[in-house]
Amino acid sequence: MGPAVALQQALGDRAQVVATVYCGDNYANERSGAVDEILELVAGERPDVLVAGPAFAAGRYGLACGALCARAQAELGITVVSGMHPDNPGAELYRTRVYLASTRDSAAGMAEALKAMARLALKLRAGEQLGSPQEEGYIPTGRRVHLVAEQSAAERAVEMLVRKASGQPFRTEWAVPTYSRVDPAPPLKNVAQARIALISSGGVVPRGNPDRLESAYASKWLKYSIAGLDDLEPDRWESIHGGFDTTNVNNDPDRMAPLDALRVLERDGVLGELHDQFYTTVGNTSAIPTMRKFAREIAQELKKSRVDGVILTGS
Amino acid sequence: MAKELESAGLPVAYITTLDGLARSVGANRIIRGQAIVNVVGDPSLPLADERKLREELVRKALRALETPVEGPTILA
Amino acid sequence: MRLEVASFAVRDLEFGARTALWDHTLVVDRDELRALVLEDSHFSDVELHLARPGESVRIINGLDVVEPRWKVAGPGGVFPGFVSAPTAVGEGRTHRLAGVAVIEVSEPVPGEPTHFREQILDMAGPGAAFSPFGQTLNLALRFKPAPGLFPADAPRPKDVLGGSQEAFDYNRAITRAATRIAAHLARTSVDRPPDEVETFDLAPCAPDLPRVVCTYHYQGPFLYGLPVRLPFGALVHPNEAFDGALVGWRQAYRCTYWDQNNDALLQLCRHHGRDVNFVGCILFGDTSPSRAEKERIGSAVARMARMLGAQAALVLGINGSNLAVDTMLAIQECERLGIKTTLIYLDVGYGVDDPGFIHAVPEADAIVCTGSRDRPVTLPRMDKLIGGERLITSEADPRGELTVPMRYVHSSCSNQGFSRHTTRFE
Structure with missing residues (x-):
């Protein structure tokens, strides 16, 4: 039903959609206990993975997806994935806890969003180490992962420099921040x-x-x-x-x-x-x-x- | 710190030597200080002149609190 | 400028009756080395300890680390300004005892800044993997100052960065002693056949290869034995670093050993003529309390790179203090002049959503990360302790299990390019 058909396609034979839970955005956000109800429905199906969304730029949808995934992950211990546009308020609130596929801002991006969510879900479920947000297409979580690389920093840096100097594509290991802005406080009158x-x-x-x-x-x-x-x-x-x-x-x-x-x-x-x-x-x-x-x-x-x-x- | 205080509704005049840094991280009202090791002072000046310099920097900072700004701004 | 570096693989390190290199085993005569150190009146005593990979040994109060090297042909000698005359080095043939490190150990003396000075080296367990010296055969020299050098009533300096002149002099004496010992040890290889010889010679190469400079934000106190400030930079040949012209320690951030083996310089030399034309190394850096001083430094580095005709720069940068601004301004200025940069950089952030930079410019778009200095690491209990009975930063039992930030692990936060530790931002 709904996006689950395309999701099943994207999952291929590696996973099977066992059930779809749906409700209105307002119901999920305004009715107290709505998330409990949904969580109970999810638990009843004993799934290995919960995929919520994609919410695109829809704020209430994004918040509901994030809230449900965070609780399912914590309380049911299952793999969870959602997807939304990086500017969705749900992303700001949940991206440090839940992997969110980075999607376009409207349902025109449905097919690619479901593909990304399916890929993330399968990888996470299999316990595979995820690559960088850019490689894997998820919204940066703000978390650090400490690793030991195959090559020394100098070897990697020289390689990157040769690529950059000769106009070939290169990828930084660490992006410089674009700091958030805060609205200036109003000036004092006197x-x-x-x-x-x-x-x-x-x-x-x-x-x-x-x-x-x-x-x-x-x-x-x-x-x-x-x-x-x-x-x-x-x-x-x-x-x-x-x-x-x-x-x-x-x-x-x-x-x-x-x-x-x-x-x-x-x-x-x-x-x-x-x-x-x-x-x-x-x-x-x-x-x-x-x-x-x-x-x-x-x-x-x-x-x-x-x-x-x-x-x-x-x- | 400046950003957090501003987002709480308090205008902040931030006096710092690293004004470019302050602007790039998003402090809104920035006053350029004298040096890292003496932000609001200058030991090479006679005491009276140094006090005057400090007073001038603080005056600028107070004026900055009365100045409407759109975003990170270096108010000299 | 052609330098042959002949490596002698050392597989074991032992004390014995006569200092010698025998069948890949380095034997050290304790009394001889002790007498050599005590020729300097700064010291009342020196203890010699061995610390080898896999042993349950913890060294605390570590300072600089040097690799045994000795010059067998060509002008000058190793460690110019400390062991040999402060004249140009980098030519001829130099021997190195590969796999051996001489580690200076001394508790802080009065007047010595103790900021970030905690340096712990474990020879077993996870700590051994975090420090590059967990995998080397180490000779630790624990120095004790002569009584009377530091009277109990000596005034404490207010400057927490520089410390007192007396403390500086004492630490320079330690550097001199350690470099002398290192040179002495490597002399044992003089008549032996090396296991490997690598030649470093930045010979003229195809004109179409990109001209690359290494711009090295330098925190070492000494160049040719002289304490230097380099607001306008200094041009050095990589071979000079390999011969020990760049000496000195700065907490977890740099040590002499990794300039003798500076991996950025080594890699650029190895790529020279293949896919780069390596034109040399600009050392730069100074305390820079004002914006004008930082701009002066950034501009000087870029100007020098341009005069070398550089099209690309490998930047060894500093993060975690106001000096980060100097690194970033140098990058910005290079890029403005059309010199493409790649940066080797340490993450100084902690916790979720801390971007890890003190300062950043958008031009720094090609960064290799050398790990996170504030990542907590747990070091299990070790049986043997070298270097005193007290840690600088804690009252905890120094032999016991410790959880410390990465920057307390010896040489774990260096910008000298060797590290394989890295951090990915998810």
Whole structure:
């Protein structure tokens, strides 16, 4: 029934479609317990593999496919595959947990989508190691797989260079990121009436580093009261950042966390009020998700303290 | 960090020496700092001049918070 | 410039009464080598240990590693600036004891930066597969500083990267001692027949082959014995590296052994005349605290490559610190000048969705990945411990099972091209 006919074709004689479950997108997304119901139907058939979709660019369909596959994989322990367009919100939510064939944005890509999903399903079921997302046609999962290659890095690099230099096709082992964008926060109407917080990733802490902030791979952020302070004095503050020569900052920590200047501007009425907590961490060799988490936690505190804007300094 | 804070609705003026890097990773309001080892300062200047320089950088950063931007922007 | 490198395959390493190479076995006279090291007043003592593949041995506090080499014909000698005069090398004939490594071991001295200094080498179990020196016959030299060199009340330096002059001098003395020992060991091969001879000679070749340069973001402290900063780069012939002109250690990221055997240079030499015209190696790199300094470096590298007429560049890059920007700017500038680049690069990310770059430019579209420095690896308990009783980063029993990031494993994160470890991004 439905796409299962073409799926069976794509699977050939290596697998057999035993049942098809179908329902409306709204039913799957809005009715509580819908996924439980579907999961029960799937479990009843005792399949080895669950193939869901393809959802193309349909958001609710994609979310339903992702949710069902994630649960079937975790609770039934079976092989799961879905397929959707990379911009489908289901991809953002589930691609790190479920292999999703990368499809076109509409059902015009049905045949190729089912082929890709069938190929992935058979490989995963057989326990074969998948190739790269480009080779296999799935949406990058963001996960790393550690391997030992046949050839040394230099051998592979020279080969790649010869291909690139002579105009032959070549394939990078590792694609440079295109970083996600965030919409800029709306500007402040008037800094002279705003509460501003100072944050630094330059490792500035009270001298002696009483809370043992790490100089690299920071595991935490810290906050210190700067109420009543006009200046970060070198005999009371220092930088423990491990990624640059800290001599200049240690001679005058305001060179990293410009408290003295902020106080002058506060007194002159250029800024309304400086928040009385200074937030600090070390941005050295840190994983991006960690720093993101720090910022999320700090943002929550700042919002509670009715802070309007942030001055962030880092090397 | 700058991006995460901005996505929480807080405008962030990010003072950094590696402004190109900041822009490529998507920080929205970027102020170019002096040097990695003294982002908001310059030990080669007399103290009073250095303070003035720092004040100027912070003023720029405060102005950046009032500046509407469309995406990653280096505000000098 | 023609260099013959004669390899003597060493299959066993033992202590004995007289230092000699005999039927593929290297015998080491402990007392003789100890006396050689103690000629230098920096040291109060040195312990010699053997660590061979398969033995339940863990070496901690490892520093640089050098390969025994000795020059038997041609100008100059091995390790110029340390063992021989700092004059041009890379010609004639050099002997190497293949399969042997001399490993420096020393606990950090006061004033020495301990960042990323933890270097662990297991000779058995999974750790042995993560380090290139898990598969070599190793002579470990554990150095002890002379009393009085580091008084207890000496001030701690604030600069966590450079450390104090005294600590630098002490570590340079270690380098000098290890290179002397390595040269001394290789002398044993002088009158013996080699197992293999490879000739390196970048002879003129067909004009239609692409002219290729190796641009090497260099973290080694020494070139011809001199601590160097290379904001404008330096041009070296691969044979100079093979003769030990590039010396020094930098945590898991580089060691001397893998410039004596730099795989990128070796491969380019072997491809020379076949499908590339290898024109030489540009070493570059410096601390670069400001954007202007980084731009200066990137531009200098590309300019030098262009003057060599390079059409392609194999880039040995640095990731994981602000120096990543310098590597990337060099690539960008080369590509802008029409020089095609391929990059050998270490993943410094961790966890799902971390792209693994400090900085990246779209021009870096051909990358070979040498694995992930923050990948956790578990090292099982070893019976014997060399190099002290304490780890730098942990209070844990240094003999016991340890789970550490890959970068604590000796020489596991090098950009010198030899590694077969890699990471695929799914």
